[in-house]
Amino acid sequence: MNKIEQLDINLLDGYIDSLGQSIVQQMLDLYIQQSITYIHDIADAVIQESQELWQERCHKMKGATGSVGLVSLHAKLVTIEKLTDSWSEKNKHAEELVVANEQAVNAFKQWLLTK
Numbered sequence: 001m002n003k004i005e006q007l008d009i010n011l012l013d014g015y016i017d018s019l020g021q022s023i024v025q026q027m028l029d030l031y032i033q034q035s036i037t038y039i040h041d042i043a044d045a046v047i048q049e050s051q052e053l054w055q056e057r058c059h060k061m062k063g064a065t066g067s068v069g070l071v072s073l074h075a076k077l078v079t080i081e082k083l084t085d086s087w088s089e090k091n092k093h094a095e096e097l098v099v100a101n102e103q104a105v106n107a108f109k110q111w112l113l114t115k
Contacts, residue, residue: 031070
């Protein structure tokens with residue numbers, strides 16, 4: 001997947017225009033820190049086998065991904081947030097989130113280098 005499919009370029013260009021590159025870099029850095037917690041919390045919801053925590057934690061990460069323009073990751077979270085699949089299936093989704101998050105962050109970093 002290329003960075004255009006990963007990112008909301010219009011949103012991010014708007015951020016650059018209104019806030020400047022250094023603020024957008026700070027937004028990315030904050031997201032990277034928070035995403036570690038989000039992914040850990042989603043994995044914990046699987047361990048606890050709590051549908052309520054699963055939905056709550058996916059929802060929280062979904063909001064964060066939307067606000068920093070990570071559209072493909074946001075779409076994945078929209079898809080899995082309300083899943084009532086088995087916990088082994090949810091665990092697979094949680095593991096996929098780790099990879100998808102890394103890809104999205106890398107796309108953002110690459111895009112930011114062009115600004």
